[in-house]
Amino acid sequence: MAVLSPLSLRSGLAWAMAACVLSAAAAGSFGYGLGFRHAQALGDTALGDLKTKNAEQSATNAKQSQEQLLAQVIRANASDALLIQLQAQHQTELQQLQERIPHVTTQYRPAPGAATQPIPRCVFTAGWLRDYNAALGVPAATHGTTASHAQTTPSAAPGTDAELLESGVTPADILAHAQDYGLWARNNLAQLNALLDLQEKD
Incomplete structure (x- = not known):
């Protein structure tokens, strides 16, 4: 039977320890690499999910903005069409009034049923x-x-x-001026009302 010397025992023990340390280091390195790759995969997935969520939110926001813009354009066009219609109506009414100026400023009846007479000079x-x-x-x-x-x-x-x-x-001049002024005032009022209507709808 061979007798082990303390030196060889120590040497064997040192080798065993070195092997354990190397084995632990290799296992730690492997575990670190595995953990790093797992964490990186989780981070990449979370980042991808966040990018997808942000892209979907951006698309939703863009669609809502486009719908709101379209609704505003539709309201503005309807208001503009109504304003143009009112201005045309005002112009038609002005023309009718202008056609009556000579009639109502050149003759009058002193009493119901009486013959018409020239209007006295004013x-x-x-x-x-x-x-x-x-x-x-x-x-x-x-x-x-x-x-x-x-x-x-x-x-x-x-x-x-x-x-x-x-x-x-002459009275005809004053009536014509009142008609022009009235057209201007009515058109301004129609524009103001159209603007107020648009603001209320927004």
């Missing part, structure tokens, strides 16, 4: 025209004209004799 002074224009906000430089009457009158400062001179404006 004088509007330069001062009256000045104040009429001032009431409408017409700048002082254009006193002497209305929107439909281009005749220039003498300067009619308040308190002067000139303000009592005849302006040359």
Whole structure:
């Protein structure tokens, strides 16, 4: 029977320990690599899921934005069509009123059933025209004209004799001006209402 020396025992033990350490290191390295690959696969899957979710959300948002834009365009087109219709109606009504100006400003009946007579001459002074224009906000430089009457009158400062001179404006001129002004006001009101309707729908 051979006797082992303490040196050979130590040497064998050192080899066994080295083998254990190497074996543990190899197992740790293998386990680390396996764990890293598993974690990386989980991370890649989570990242892929997040990208898919974000892409789906972006597509949904884009579709909703497109639908909202289309709805706004439809509302704006409907409002515009209504506005154009109202303006055309206003223009038709203005033309009908304009056609009646000569009839209602040249003759009248003094009583029901009486024969028509020429309307008496109506004088509007330069001062009256000045104040009429001032009431409408017409700048002082254009006193002497209305929107439909281009005749220039003498300067009619308040308190002067000139303000009592005849302006040359006739009842027909005033009626025509009121019709033009009314068309402008009604069209502006229609535009304002169309704008308010659009804001309420939004």
